[in-house]
Amino acid sequence: MTDEFDFYAVEPATSARERREIRALLGSCGLDYEEHIQVFVVCRAAGRLVACAGLESNIVKCCAIDPELRGGSLSLTLLSEIVHLAYERGHSHLFLYTRPENVSFFQGCGFYALAEVPGYVTLMENTPVGIRSYCDRLRALRPQGLPPDAKIGGIVINANPFTLGHQYLVKLAAARCDWLHLFVVSEDVSFVSYRDRYALVEEGVRGIERLTLHHGSQYMVSRATFPDYFFKEKGVVGDCCTAIDLLLFRNHIAPALGITHRFVGTEPFCETTRKYNADMKFWLQGAGSTAPAVTVIEEARTRAGGTPISASEVRRLLRSRDLDRIRALVPAPTFELLREKYLSKILPFAPDPLGHGGESDALPRRAVAAGI
Amino acid sequence: MKIVKEALAGTLESSDLLVKVSPGPGTGLEVVISSEVMQQFGLQIDHVVRDTLARLGVTAGLVVVEDKGALDCAIRARVQTAVMRGAEAQTIDWSALS
Amino acid sequence: MKLRRSMLFLPGANAAMLSTAFVYKPDSIMFDLEDAVSLREKDSARILVFNALQLPVYREIETVVRINPLxxxxxxxxxxxxxxxGVDVVRLPKTDSAEDVEVLEREVExxxxxxxxxxxxxxxxxxxxxxSGVINALAIAKASPRLIGIALAGFDYVMDMQTERGDGTELFYARCAVLHAARAAKIDAFDVVWSDLNDEAxxxxxxxxxxxLGFNGKSLINPRQIELLHNAYAPTEEEVEYAGRVVTAAAEGERKGLGVVSLNGKMIDGPVIDHARRVxxxxxxxxTRK
Structure with a gap:
């Protein structure tokens, strides 16, 4: 007895022929080819490419099966193979996006729904205990002795790098709450490393009372929670882009810590921020979820010399080596680190590491633009 | 055996199962089973999985099973393989497998 | 005298096939740990086969495991x-000499x-x-009393011979050599697999x-081939009827203590009686053949 299907892994960067065939198969299934995929599992039957599934780090993408071969065992084998390949490459915690009508299929493949934008998209992970044990760990960090009606705040920052603007927002929020939970985005793809970002935040919030500093996670402002790719592919734009990330926060993270308010900085004339903050209000406060609402508090950014302080402005100044102006925007430890470690990383004539080119495969553009 | 790293064994094909093991967040043993035949055979599957783990001396970690209607012998085999992969076992104690 | 016409290959890593193959009732089932198993799944296939072999259903059928070369x-x-x-038979691939069998035998013991x-x-x-294996076939066939048979494997052989599978001409010598070695050693001989599932003719x-030619049977890769093979090996009604009379006459001769057995006035000897029993x-x- 033998299998009629031949499965193997393909690195699209090194095989133009395979890449062409994968592109054609995806096209025939109404899907776009994703440039960031590092490896595909492909399946051939009698030499013909009949199925594929790709991995961008720990996110499963571009799953397609020849329409003639759907409904049989091929899809289950394909999913088995992609999961094995991910493990081999060191990724055991996997995510995928799918349309809600396909959720039951992926549930049969060991994936569990995390958040759904009804009618549009569902984010799934390949473990029944992932979000649950993450929330258990958060719950264990809940401060004791707070009154039941306590005002508990939450802030998520990337701090790339940590500025006086971040510091101001944190202090302000802490003063207005009974307790504040501060998260540093852990996806380590920004200009300033996660280790450095976290250390600078830790240093910068020292002494602020009633505050817990948390490491970020895959469940919060990560490549997994911002499905840029999926929405581009499906032509879904606007309201949904940030919905999955915000629903995860409202439905899982906020209840685990009892967070009642989320603080966010705002720039009065920035359209992107305005839109993002409107999304935040819609998904955290609106009727899109049965979990308790989280009130969104917008705080105008602190200014230095007339312009709001933002991390992207600091990076821009670093690029033009304008250290004097940076000094006025960041706490001293940030300044020292930028001067000693990061200034030398900016090479003349090299591709811009700070613009969209360097940032696009880092945090989702939308999260960056929104000032997280 | 001690599970020291994440490991996987088996497939999602019919009559097979996918077993994932990991050191786990807590100190104890957690077994999570999902099966197409949970109603009729959930307890039986749970028993086979735990019995297999006990024979291998696994007392801690997280074991996740996605069952596709596998026979007991396949359940045992996949659990044993996943544990050995996750324990980075160099030698096999066959008597613990039968 | 064990009947071995069909030996069904099962990929050792495939749980579904291992769980259901017995229903097809081949004469022997061969769990493959070698070519049908990817490098990644060598460990899982070994453990799966180890467990499957302990199923009660596999005690009622002859089981063979093809191991990887030692x-x-x-x-x-x-x-x-x-x-x-507790497998019944271990199948050693790529046997080139009697020494390969001797090494295997020592390990098994x-x-x-x-x-x-x-x-x-x-x-x-x-x-x-x-x-080399074909040239050494007789020495291989006689290398151990544990041997129940030798098999020709065509895929590697034709490559070693710098040819390819065709109408069978390319296997002519090897088939004859393997068959003669098996018969001289009084063990079974098995022919190559037929891999084109769509070409039934x-x-x-x-x-x-x-x-x-005289082979006991063939290795098979698809259960659909079992019934076709068994039917082709089934005797005609006439053959069965004649064989029945031969065996009855032999029993009669034995009962009467006669040294010579005869049927319709003609003497029949040992090989004829053995043949009749096989029929x-x-x-x-x-x-009987349909």
Whole structure:
């Protein structure tokens, strides 16, 4: 007895022929080819490419099966193979996006729904205990002795790098709450490393009372929670882009810590921020979820010399080596680190590491633009 | 055996199962089973999985099973393989497998 | 006298096939740990086969495990699993010399002692897959009393011969050599697999050829081929009727203590009686040819 299907892994960067065939198969299934995929599992039957599934780090993408071969065992084998390949490459915690009508299929493949934008998209992970044990760990960090009606705040920052603007927002929020939970985005793809970002935040919030500093996670402002790719592919734009990330926060993270308010900085004339903050209000406060609402508090950014302080402005100044102006925007430890470690990383004539080119495969553009 | 790293064994094909093991967040043993035949055979599957783990001396970690209607012998085999992969076992104690 | 017409190959890593293959009722089932298993799944296939062999249903059918060659990192572990699980027969691939069988036999005996299995209860089978193997076929066939048969494996053999599979001409010498070696050593001989599942006529033509040459049977890769093969090996009604009379006459001769057996006035000797018994055995297993 033998299998009629031949499965193997393909690195699209090194095989133009395979890449062409994968592109054609995806096209025939109404899907776009994703440039960031590092490896595909492909399946051939009698030499013909009949199925594929790709991995961008720990996110499963571009799953397609020849329409003639759907409904049989091929899809289950394909999913088995992609999961094995991910493990081999060191990724055991996997995510995928799918349309809600396909959720039951992926549930049969060991994936569990995390958040759904009804009618549009569902984010799934390949473990029944992932979000649950993450929330258990958060719950264990809940401060004791707070009154039941306590005002508990939450802030998520990337701090790339940590500025006086971040510091101001944190202090302000802490003063207005009974307790504040501060998260540093852990996806380590920004200009300033996660280790450095976290250390600078830790240093910068020292002494602020009633505050817990948390490491970020895959469940919060990560490549997994911002499905840029999926929405581009499906032509879904606007309201949904940030919905999955915000629903995860409202439905899982906020209840685990009892967070009642989320603080966010705002720039009065920035359209992107305005839109993002409107999304935040819609998904955290609106009727899109049965979990308790989280009130969104917008705080105008602190200014230095007339312009709001933002991390992207600091990076821009670093690029033009304008250290004097940076000094006025960041706490001293940030300044020292930028001067000693990061200034030398900016090479003349090299591709811009700070613009969209360097940032696009880092945090989702939308999260960056929104000032997280 | 001690599970020291994440490991996987088996497939999602019919009559097979996918077993994932990991050191786990807590100190104890957690077994999570999902099966197409949970109603009729959930307890039986749970028993086979735990019995297999006990024979291998696994007392801690997280074991996740996605069952596709596998026979007991396949359940045992996949659990044993996943544990050995996750324990980075160099030698096999066959008597613990039968 | 064990009937071995069909030996069904199962990929050792495939749980579904291992869980259901017995329903097709081949004469022997061969769990493959070698070519049908990817490098990634060598360990899981070994453990799956170890467990499957302990299913009660596999005690009622002859089981064979094809191990990886003993000079690979997998061979010894495969052997350990197969012998300890109580397999009937271990099939050694890529057998080039009698020494390969002797090395295998020593290892099998060591494992039998270690796990308390009856010494000698694990039978062996050698697959010949090279020009050297074909030249040494007789020595291989006589290398161990545990050998129940030798098999020709065509895929590697034709490559070693710098040719490819065709109408069978390319296997002519090898088939004859392997068959003669097996008969001289009084063990079974098995022919190559037929891999084109869609060419049923080609399969039946090849089966007709190897049956006439004298092979006991064939390795199969698809359960659909089992019934076709068994039917081709089934005797006609006339053959069954004649064989029945031969066996009755032999029994009669034995009962009367006669040194000579005769039927319709003609003397019949040992080989004829043996042949008649084989005909009846095949008829009992699969009826008469349709």
């Amino acid at each position: 000079n690979t990192p997998f061979g010894h572990l495969d052997l350990e699993a197969a012998v300890r699980a 060591r494992i039998e002692r270690a796990c308390g299995r009856e010494i000698g209860s694990t039978k062996l089978m050698a697959a010949i897959e090279s020009a 080609g399969f039946l033509k090849e089966v007709d050829l190897i049956k006439r 009846l055995q095949r008829a009992e297993a699969s009826g």
